[in-house]
Structure formats: C-alpha cells, structure tokens
Amino acid sequence: MFYQLVHENDASFRIRLGVSRITSQEEEILSQILASHPQISGIQIYPATSGIRIFFKGSKQAILESLRKIPYSNVRFSGRTASQAG
Numbered sequence: 001m002f003y004q005l006v007h008e009n010d011a012s013f014r015i016r017l018g019v020s021r022i023t024s025q026e027e028e029i030l031s032q033i034l035a036s037h038p039q040i041s042g043i044q045i046y047p048a049t050s051g052i053r054i055f056f057k058g059s060k061q062a063i064l065e066s067l068r069k070i071p072y073s074n075v076r077f078s079g080r081t082a083s084q085a086g
Contacts, residue, residue: 001072003052005064012055013064019072022047025079033070039063 002018027045034043039062042055056063
C-alpha cells in the first residue's frame with residue numbers, strides 16, 4: 001500500500017495512507033491484517049485523515065517493508081464486499 005511516514009519514535013510510528021479517508025469496513029479489515037503481524041503490538045486508525053499509528057517491537061524497517069506489500073485495492077474491494085453483504 002502507498003503511504004507516507006509522518007511521525008516516528010522508538011516505540012511507534014504514524015503513517016498516512018494515499019487515500020482520502022478510510023471507511024469503517026476498511027478500518028476493520030486493516031485492523032485484522034495489522035493485528036496479525038508478529039512485530040506490531042498495537043494500532044490506532046484515524047479514518048478521517050487516513051492515518052494509522054503503529055506500535056511495534058523489533059525492526060521498524062521490516063514492518064514498513066511489509067506494509068508496502070499490502071495491496072490497498074484488496075482492502076477496498078473487501079470493504080465494499082463486506083458492506084454489501086451486511
């Protein structure tokens with residue numbers, strides 16, 4: 001997924017996604033994806049600004065690289081499919 005790193009410290013970093021906003025369905029899907037990452041210990045998602053704060057342990061670079069491999073188009077598609085099913 002495309003993102004911009006906007007803030008970082010030793011325990012967390014914040015990224016802004018390349019989308020205008022995150023829907024509630026997309027937020028749920030992103031939460032599930034990110035919670036399954038072994039180095040991510042917590043997340044906060046800010047839908048209105050397309051921001052995500054990630055708390056981590058281990059290599060920040062490894063997490064950033066794995067985030068780049070997530071196709072956001074799949075998150076969007078799954079979010080639309082989930083909203084149509086519900």
